[in-house]
Amino acid sequence: MPLISTRALTKRYPGVTALDGLSLELEPGIIGLVGANGAGKSTLIKILLGLLPPTEGDASVLDLDTATQGARIRELVGYMPEHDSLPPDVSATEFVSHMARVSGLPAGAARERTADVLRHVGLYEERYRPIGGYSTGMKQRVKLAQALVHDPRLLFLDEPTNGLDPAGRDEMLALIERIGREFGIAVIVASHLLGEIERVATWLVAIDAGRLLQTAPLESFTGQTGQLLIEIEEPAEDLAQRLAIRGYDVRAVGRTLLVDLTAADADARAGIYDAVRDEAVDADLALVRIEAGRHQLEDLFRDGGADDRVA
Amino acid sequence: MTASPEQTGTIYDIGYRSYDGPRMGRRGAIGAIVAAGLRASFGLGRSGRSKIIPWGAVILGLLPAGVAVAIRVLVGDIVDLYSYENYVWGIGGLLPIFIAAQAPELVVNDLRHRVLPLYFSRPIGRFDYVAAKLIALSLALLSITLVPVLVLFLGRVLAADDLVGAFGDELGALPAIFGSGILHAVVLASLGLAICSLPARRAYAAGAVLAVFLIGGVIGGTLEEVGGGLQAYAPFTNPLSILDGTRQWLFGGGVAESPVTGADVPLEVYGLASALLLAVSLAVLAIRYRRVTT
Numbered sequence: 001m002p003l004i005s006t007r008a009l010t011k012r013y014p015g016v017t018a019l020d021g022l023s024l025e026l027e028p029g030i031i032g033l034v035g036a037n038g039a040g041k042s043t044l045i046k047i048l049l050g051l052l053p054p055t056e057g058d059a060s061v062l063d064l065d066t067a068t069q070g071a072r073i074r075e076l077v078g079y080m081p082e083h084d085s086l087p088p089d090v091s092a093t094e095f096v097s098h099m100a101r102v103s104g105l106p107a108g109a110a111r112e113r114t115a116d117v118l119r120h121v122g123l124y125e126e127r128y129r130p131i132g133g134y135s136t137g138m139k140q141r142v143k144l145a146q147a148l149v150h151d152p153r154l155l156f157l158d159e160p161t162n163g164l165d166p167a168g169r170d171e172m173l174a175l176i177e178r179i180g181r182e183f184g185i186a187v188i189v190a191s192h193l194l195g196e197i198e199r200v201a202t203w204l205v206a207i208d209a210g211r212l213l214q215t216a217p218l219e220s221f222t223g224q225t226g227q228l229l230i231e232i233e234e235p236a237e238d239l240a241q242r243l244a245i246r247g248y249d250v251r252a253v254g255r256t257l258l259v260d261l262t263a264a265d266a267d268a269r270a271g272i273y274d275a276v277r278d279e280a281v282d283a284d285l286a287l288v289r290i291e292a293g294r295h296q297l298e299d300l301f302r303d304g305g306a307d308d309r310v311a
Numbered sequence: 312m313t314a315s316p317e318q319t320g321t322i323y324d325i326g327y328r329s330y331d332g333p334r335m336g337r338r339g340a341i342g343a344i345v346a347a348g349l350r351a352s353f354g355l356g357r358s359g360r361s362k363i364i365p366w367g368a369v370i371l372g373l374l375p376a377g378v379a380v381a382i383r384v385l386v387g388d389i390v391d392l393y394s395y396e397n398y399v400w401g402i403g404g405l406l407p408i409f410i411a412a413q414a415p416e417l418v419v420n421d422l423r424h425r426v427l428p429l430y431f432s433r434p435i436g437r438f439d440y441v442a443a444k445l446i447a448l449s450l451a452l453l454s455i456t457l458v459p460v461l462v463l464f465l466g467r468v469l470a471a472d473d474l475v476g477a478f479g480d481e482l483g484a485l486p487a488i489f490g491s492g493i494l495h496a497v498v499l500a501s502l503g504l505a506i507c508s509l510p511a512r513r514a515y516a517a518g519a520v521l522a523v524f525l526i527g528g529v530i531g532g533t534l535e536e537v538g539g540g541l542q543a544y545a546p547f548t549n550p551l552s553i554l555d556g557t558r559q560w561l562f563g564g565g566v567a568e569s570p571v572t573g574a575d576v577p578l579e580v581y582g583l584a585s586a587l588l589l590a591v592s593l594a595v596l597a598i599r600y601r602r603v604t605t
Contacts, residue, residue: 049432071434075334079432087420094356101343102433104334113330120327146429151330183327 001063003028003154003186004048008057011043011210018043020210021057026188028154030180032201032218033190040210041190042082045156049074062153075104078147082158082190085143088132092123092142095131096149103150110149117145121175137168144175154186155179161196169196176200226262230276231255233286242279248272255288340435341443348447351416364412368405369454375401376459380466395484396564398460399495403551405455406495407524410503413451415516417444418507427603437600441504445596448500449493456499457492464488487562494561495554498585501592502550508599524550535570545570547584556581 002025009022019040035041046052048061050070059066064073087095093114100110118127121141126134131142140160147155160176161169177200180187191197197204198218206213232239232255240252247268249260261269273290280287335342349355353369354362379392393401421427430440464481471477506523507516531548534541546552546569556571558564560578565571571581 051431071337071436074432075336075434077432079429081425081428081432083425083428085425085429087424087426089420098343098347099429099433101347102340102430102435104336104339104434105330106333106335106339109330109332116328150334184329 002026002060003031004059004061004188006044006048006057006059009044009047009054009059010056011040011047011052012055018210019047019054022207022210022212023057024205024212024215026203026205026215028186029202030176030187030189030200032197032204033188033207034194034197034204035190035192035207035213037192039192039207041192041207042158043210044207045079045158045188045190049077049079049156075150076152077154077156078150078152079156080143080147080158080160082162084139086131086139089130091130092118092127092134092138092145096142096145099146100149105150113149113151114145117149118142121145121148122171136163137165137171140164140168140172141175144172148179148185152185154188157187157189159191160189161191161193173200226260227292228259228261228272229289229291230257230259231288231290232257232280233288238283239276239279239285242283243275246275246279248275336434337439340433341439341446344430344435344440344443345447345450348417348444349450352413352448352451354413354416361416365409365451368409368412369458372402372405372455372459373462376462376466379463380470383466383470393463394564395460395463395488396558396562397566397568398463399456399491399558400551400555400566400569402455402459403555406452406499406551407521409452409455410448410499411517411520411524414448414500414503414507414520415513417448418504419510419513419516422508422603423511427600431603437603438597441596441600444504445497445500448504449496452496452500453492456495457489460488460492487558487564490562491558494557494585498554498589498592499550501589501596505592505595505599508596531570535573542570543574543576546574546576546581550588553581553584553588557585 004024004026006022006024009019009024010017011019022040022044033041033044043052047054047059048066050061050066050073053067061073062076064076066073090098096118097110097114100113101107105113118124121144123138123141123145126138131139134142140163144157144160147157157176161172164172173196176187176189179185180200180202189197189201201218203216204218205215230236230239234255236252236255236257240250240257243250243257243259249263251258251260259272261272264272276287276290279285351357353365375393376398382392421430427437427440431437435443464484468474468477468481502523503520506519510516510519527549531545531552534545534548546556549570552570555566555569556576556578559566559571560582571578
């Protein structure tokens with residue numbers, strides 16, 4: 001049974017096409033839904049929650065039809081919206097346990113799971129204080145807790161790291177990873193930040209202007225390109241020449257060198273790091289970093305995105 | 312900031328536990344919203360300050376019934392301070408206060424702080440939410456429109472020498488007591504929530520509720536003073552007199568102080584006006600909540 005399947009899903013608003021013939025088949029896992037702002041991510045989530053009827057096409061979540069079984073779907077999924085959505089004058093405990101009951105849990109179970117879930121998202125003493133006094137990071141945790149409290153089979157997270165500082169982002173991403181891997185709950189994370197999605201997702205769905213760019217396992221997006229990237233503190237021409245003499249295919253751009261190893265033999269591949277070190281020492285250059293070049297998710301949008309469509 | 316587990320005593324991380332128990336779906340969800348709405352209506356689980364107005368109103372509403380019952384027990388049935396018919400009219404002033412103070416608690420914050428998407432991503436529809444809030448406030452208002460009259464009823468029965476006989480005598484009044492109480496509660500709850508669903512803050516919502524009742528009351532009073540043909544319009548400026556007229560139409564029994572008495576308008580018109588008031592309130596709520604984006 002697929003987690004989610006959509007067929008030619010289209011949503012048109014007057015003057016705008018938010019989704020354009022989207023066909024998807026997704027299996028459980030941590031699924032990154034990437035696209036620029038306005039690409040149709042939130043529209044897709046609302047259709048999958050059964051809150052928005054598609055103009056054309058159909059969709060099912062957990063084998064339930066979004067058009068006719070929306071309420072049943074919403075019993076089994078959790079949703080964390082992008083925007084602020086918490087009342088300031090109640091405590092996290094009170095709010096999350098109320099939301100558990102609105103999800104259909106009996107009072108006792110709601111109380112118990114609220115305590116569990118708030119602990120899992122990392123809210124301790126402060127959970128008894130009114131939410132209005134919380135930091136953005138704590139509020140995001142409460143939003144996540146209310147989406148998790150009824151033990152959903154699938155979690156929709158819309159831009160979960162919005163407004164967080166770097167440390168907060170790391171914690172949120174770690175939490176998402178834990179939910180997906182340890183708790184065994186399927187997660188769909190919508191984000192416009194490709195670098196973040198890359199860190200937690202196992203599968204990636206890229207959409208742009210309502211159209212599907214690609215749906216594939218993460219590795220195929222970010223696999224190694226067979227290029228080595230070297231950055232030094234001085235202009236790179238000198239080092240480039242030295243490496244070229246050793247028989248490497250090198251390109252220098254400013255202070256950065258790109259060594260193409262795709263055509264190199266095994267010895268040359270294995271020896272490149274030593275060669276770089278030795279030549280850098282010889283020429284008295286300061287190495288900043290050496291990194292295996294990867295496909296960047298951004299390439300996806302450059303290559304498969306808007307240009308294609310115009311053509 | 313975040314207290315570490317060591318500081319707070321022993322917290323055993325038992326890992327994530329899944330939930331296999333019952334899920335009560337839409338009915339459970341509506342029940343939960345009604346229950347939370349009732350608690351909010353009486354300031355339960357909130358600060359002591361937020362209990363003052365609702366409980367003050369309930370106690371003041373019960374007071375005349377208590378006094379009447381006490382007089383009956385002590386002195387006997389020589390005077391009837393209050394009848395079943397004029398009781399709600401007599402304490403009617405408490406209703407706008409209760410609604411102004413408590414109805415905003417039920418709806419304003421969910422709208423203002425965009426909590427509704429969290430509700431709508433659960434097994435309810437948006438009109439289930441509104442219905443649940445209406446039920447909650449209606450039930451809360453029964454504490455003023457019905458409970459004191461029932462106390463009066465019980466007092467009359469229990470104060471009588473012949474309990475069974477008195478119960479038989481008074482029994483006939485029960486349908487009117489319940490009918491009037493429910494009529495007032497439902498129409499006023501709808502009106503109150505409709506008004507409160509529009510302003511952005513609770514204080515504005517409270518002000519709007521008071522304005523509707525007070526301004527209506529003042530205009531009505533003026534029209535009554537002026538008299539003549541204008542007096543017929545006086546009851547229709549105030550939701551409470553419209554409801555009193557409707558009560559008279561349905562269950563009979565005039566109230567001397569009510570502008571309905573002086574207006575000389577066929578009682579059916581009040582029924583129509585009540586229906587209109589209810590319909591407009593529900594339409595406002597429907598439009599308001601249809602516009603909420605999820």
